[in-house]
Amino acid sequence: MDFDPYPDRRVVGxxxxxxxxxxxxxxxxxxxxxxxxxxxxxTTTVGAISEISPLTTEAEMTMExxxxxxxxxxxxxxxxxxxxxxxxxxxDQTLKLYLFGTPGxxxxxxxxxxxxxxxxxxxxxxxxxxxxxxYPAVDYFERAGLPFVVGVNTFNGQLGYNLDExxxxxxxxxxxxIVQFDARFRGSVRDALLVVxxxxxxxxxxxxx
Amino acid sequence: MRHxxxxxxxxxxxxxxxxxxxxxTGTGARYQPAPPSAPPPGPPPGEQTTSLRPFVLTSGRVDxxxxxxxxxxxxxxxPGALSARLSPEQRAIVHLCGEPLSVAEISARLRMHLGxxxxxxxxxxxxxxxxxxxxxxxxxxxxxxxxxxxxxxxxS
Numbered sequence: 162m163d164f165d166p167y168p169d170r171r172v173v174g175x176x177x178x179x180x181x182x183x184x185x186x187x188x189x190x191x192x193x194x195x196x197x198x199x200x201x202x203x204t205t206t207v208g209a210i211s212e213i214s215p216l217t218t219e220a221e222m223t224m225e226x227x228x229x230x231x232x233x234x235x236x237x238x239x240x241x242x243x244x245x246x247x248x249x250x251x252x253d254q255t256l257k258l259y260l261f262g263t264p265g266x267x268x269x270x271x272x273x274x275x276x277x278x279x280x281x282x283x284x285x286x287x288x289x290x291x292x293x294x295x296y297p298a299v300d301y302f303e304r305a306g307l308p309f310v311v312g313v314n315t316f317n318g319q320l321g322y323n324l325d326e327x328x329x330x331x332x333x334x335x336x337x338x339i340v341q342f343d344a345r346f347r348g349s350v351r352d353a354l355l356v357v358x359x360x361x362x363x364x365x366x367x368x369x370x
Numbered sequence: 371m372r373h374x375x376x377x378x379x380x381x382x383x384x385x386x387x388x389x390x391x392x393x394x395t396g397t398g399a400r401y402q403p404a405p406p407s408a409p410p411p412g413p414p415p416g417e418q419t420t421s422l423r424p425f426v427l428t429s430g431r432v433d434x435x436x437x438x439x440x441x442x443x444x445x446x447x448x449p450g451a452l453s454a455r456l457s458p459e460q461r462a463i464v465h466l467c468g469e470p471l472s473v474a475e476i477s478a479r480l481r482m483h484l485g486x487x488x489x490x491x492x493x494x495x496x497x498x499x500x501x502x503x504x505x506x507x508x509x510x511x512x513x514x515x516x517x518x519x520x521x522x523x524x525x526s
Contacts, residue, residue, distance in 0.1 A: 252521030
């Protein structure tokens, strides 16, 4: 479908896009969210599988952050800029997977509504030494009905707790998979994402039937 | 003779009426109070940015976003849009989108705030300079997901 409300504009031949008259049909974008606290390995996760080195985009943090990220009395600042990393994997010419790494704290929740819209699912990256960082993300995804998987990042292959203990600590439902992976390795990240996709497929099948 | 290097030395008190830091010690930067006729000072603290504030680019709008313009939404420019009269930021977007590009990529490559990018993309679409490829269904269908699964599995 290539609806063109200004067909006569195409006559202006001098301003054609570089690739000639055949305009590339855009790929269908799908996305998976990679959530988690600061320093748990979100950017590493995205970078391990992305075909581009992770790009960073900025969004304004508004009143939601006031009182949490207090910039001090002398500052008249009411907004703070947060960064979000993303990468992509081209499945084929018509399908492209985007990965968005987003901070998992409550004060960033204002942007989760945008992120979750149309998302296949989420991988919540957990560092077992700071497990509480991911509670808000888990809460949010549960309420939003977004399929998600808890991925315990094994720094240097070390896992401080076994997965049952992590499940107990997070108090997630039994049908939420908890996997361990190493954010530095492509194959490991791929396998974790495949678990997310399995969950997404389950949801899509249920929606269809 | 006084010791210029040690104005606080009690043995060599500072010259009366001249504060120690105002004495010319020969080398180094010397404090000079701004003369009354100094040129107007720079912007007040907190305003010392070299770039435009985001709301300038969006003509003051901070909301009214089209919720269909998501981060991953693909955007491509119309042939002919480059000859239109556009702001530098809008022109940059049009330039970038000869090939379809996601909103997040536009934001990252132009170092433009995500919210600003979304507003400008919405404007450019309304003006007929951009195609914004909005998906019909909110959640991908099983076939699409299966294709993603197969595609990821083939990654080694």
